[in-house]
Amino acid sequence: MTLKEKILENFEGKVVRKDLTALVKGNNPVPAYVLEYLLGQYCAIDDEEIINAGIEKVQTVIRNNYVHRSDSEIVKAKIRETGSHKIIDKINVTLNDKANIYEAEFANLGLKGVPIPDAMVNNNQKLLSGGGVWSILTMGYSHADNINMRWVVIDLKPIQVANVNLDEYIDLRKNFTTEEWLDLLMHSIGLDPEYFSKRDKFIQLSRLITHVENNYNFIELGPKGTGKSHIFSELSPHGVLVSGGDVSKARLFVNNTGNKIGLVGYWDVVALDEFEQEKGSSRTDGDLVKIMQNYMANQSFNRGKETYQATASLAFVGNTKHNVPYMLKNSHLFESIPEGYIKGAFLDRMHMYIPGWEVRILKSSVFSKEYGFIVDYLAELLRELRKADYANLLDGKISLDGSLTTRDKTAIRKSFSGLMKIIYPHKEITDEELLELLDFSVEGRKRVKDQLYIIDETFKAEPVEFKYTVLATGKEYNPETLENLNYNAAVKVQEEEEETEEVKKEKPSTNLEPHQVILKDNQTGISYKKLFAEYVKGATYITLQDPYIRLPYQFKNLMEFCLMLGNNKNPDEVLNLEVVTWNEQEYQIDSVANFEELQASLVDLGIHLNFRFEQHHDRFIAANNGWKISLGRGLDIFEKIEGRFNVADLDQTRRKCKSCELTYLKI
Structure with missing residues (x-):
């Protein structure tokens, strides 16, 4: 059963094809959870006819009911002429204590001071948070004489899933392997898992921790264009994204003048976007840093003479100014955030710092076109899980x-x-x-x-x-x-390259011992020379067993391995290399042609290549100098190189690795 079939069998009606979101979004600045809420009503099934009809329905709803700011006067005229009209807009509610009524402000419709019934506000407290709530509203218009406000909120429904069954979700998780579940989650946040290593997936999904843990303090700094703020703005109706430059005590915690609790009192996640940009504006408010620091440590803030508890997690996302090696050598990894926040007591409250520099710049090719959870459904489940430890x-x-x-x-x-x-x-x-x-x-x-x-x-x-x-x-x-592993490896490579041949000759030979090497996803500074050269030196016969030398890039790996062997021996020495691999019978003709072409090119290197096809699972290098190296992934230890012009194509030490283990044994 394919992953798609398994997803639909277990979660039909709770998933949606992710390319549909982009299709119906167009140029509308509507969060993904709003669009997928609508798609979930009409397209949450794998039937092209129903999907096409559903897309048309959602596009009609967006066209007829979503309020574009540029069309606000047209929409208001329609409400006036028809008496009532359904709209989709983001609204915020405040208390007018003089008139003793709640009043709504519409982000796109441009209306302010519209009375809204107490019952609607009491049932949807987040309307008072200041962050705005996307809602489906029925708006009315009164032509009566002698009234102060003609606009009427007839009906309001926040755009979010009504209820979820957490026990069912947890039980259905058992039907998926870890790899399948990771891929389903990646599809759910809009990314194609094929383009991401396991570590990459962890990094992407770690942004969700703020949605599933109370009072979690998270920071991610990295290059532009890597989607750092996407999850905080698009995934959940329980999170709010604000510009780091617009943060204030009143907005975050409490406005003593209006006696109003700030964002942390209403939202599960408050994310401060472009956190680094405040540095170029006004000086950081020291009192805000202290209040935030106290909240991050104690989950509380003061409001007048009283102390209030809150469960909102804080996420800080921003861009870096320099690359990682520069920061490690000359400054530190927090260098780009505002000066007022670069304090030990504040930063010590951070639970996790995600290496945003490892995240690839998001191109259209990495976005998912397969089924994933309707993000609002996932958001509600994550919210339920906040209660557990x-x-x-x-x-x-x-x-x-x-x-x-x-x-x-x-x-x-x-x-x-x-x-x-x-x-x-x-x-x-x-x-x-x-x-x-x-x-x-x-x-x-x-x-x-x-x-x-x-x-x-x-x-x-x-x-x-x-x-x-x-x-x-x-x-x-x-x-x-x-980054420490990569930086130290890069420094070591540089030092080795700077050594003269005379110095190298004076150094005693390396005392090799059996050991294990564990490579991590995205690790750099690794090469075949670094991993294997010392352990095959002096050998005249080497066996490489790797069942997966089939595709062009795998033959390129083999060619680079052979080049390392050739450079590792004296020019007048002859080395016999036997490769044991496998391919299906129908494809072996192509493999033989590739091996024969490689054979011919290795003659001048003094390498005699022989090959045979046998079905074995184990992957290893065995040399007649007494060393055997067990290979977790065979020679396939590097991630695919992106682009046509990439220096990593010419230098293995600049390539990202796949996670694997290598064991060195003396035989």
Whole structure:
């Protein structure tokens, strides 16, 4: 059964084809959850005839009922002429205490001060939040004499799913493998999983933690065009995206003059977009930083003489000014945020820092055209899961190092809990999968702490070790941030290239020992030379067993491996290389042609290539110098290179890796 068939079998009526959203959106500045709410009414089924009719219906609804600002006067005239008319608009409600009534303001229709019944407001408190709520409204017009306001709100329905069955959702999760579920979630947020590694998927989905965890403090900084703010503006009616430059105490927390609670009192997620841009404007409000800092630590804020609790998570998203190697060498990874926020006490409240520089710039080709959850349905489920705590699944499994502070441990546990709810809501997880989520959570917090050592000297006085012990085995793990691994590898490569041949000759030969190498998704600084050269040196016969040397890029990998072997030996030496691989009978003719072409090109390198087709699962390199290297992915350790003109095509150390393990054995 294909993933599409499995999705429709389990979640028919709760999923929608993601390319339809872009199709009906056109140039309308309407959030995805509004459009998918409508598509879910008419197109949540895999029937082309019904889908086409549904698309036409939704387009008609948008055309007839969505209010464009440029057409606001036409819409108002239509309401006046017909007496009532249904519209789709974003509205915000305030209390007019002088008149003792609630009044609505319409974002696109351009109306202000429209009376709205108390019952509508009491049933939809978020209308008072200041962020605006997309709604389907029936608007009326009165021609009566001697009235102050002719506009009437007859009916109002916020655009969101009425109810969801969390138990059913959790039970249906059991029908999917981890890989299938990750792909379904990626489709749900509008991205084609084919273009993303597992780590890439974790990074994209980690943005959802703010929607599924209460009081979660999240930051992502990276290049422009990577979709950092998309999830916060498009996914959920329970989140609000505001410009970082427009943040104030009154808007976020409380307006003492109007005695009105701010955004954190009404929304599940408050995201501050373009957080770095405030730096070029007015000076940061120090009082705001203190209030925010207190809220991030204690989940509370003061309103007059009283203290109020809130559960809103905070997300900070912004752009970086320099590349990662520059920041690691010359400044720190928080350098682009406003100066007033670069304080140890404030940044120490961050639970996770996502490496936005790892996220690819989103092009049209990476957007999903397959079925994913209607985003509003997913948003409601995530909101329900905010009530649960999955961090206790770590108890009895691992022990975090005693040097870690309470804030460090809380951050790691909250991140782990959030990822669990998103990927394993049914709580069925292998030990390997559990450690995978834990490593990602530790890395997200370590990225914060590494920068605090640079920014605030006081943190250096009490250094911590980001490590943990698996209680069942006693084995200790030390997760490292990928940028540190990549930067250190790049520096090492540069140092090696700068060494003269004379210095190299004076150095003693490397003392090789059996060991294991674990490569992470997106890791750079890796090459066949670095991984294999020292271990095959001096060999005259090498066997490479890799069942997947079939496609053009896989033959290119083999060619690069052979080039490394050729450069690794003396020109007058002869090396015999035997390749054991496999392909289906009908495709073996093409494979043989490719091997024979490669054979001819290797003669001048002093490499005699032989090949044979045998069906084996194991992947390894075995040399007659006594070394055997077990290959988790064979030679296929690099991600696909993007574009036609990419320096990574010529330099393996600049390519991103796929996660895999290599084991070096002395035989």
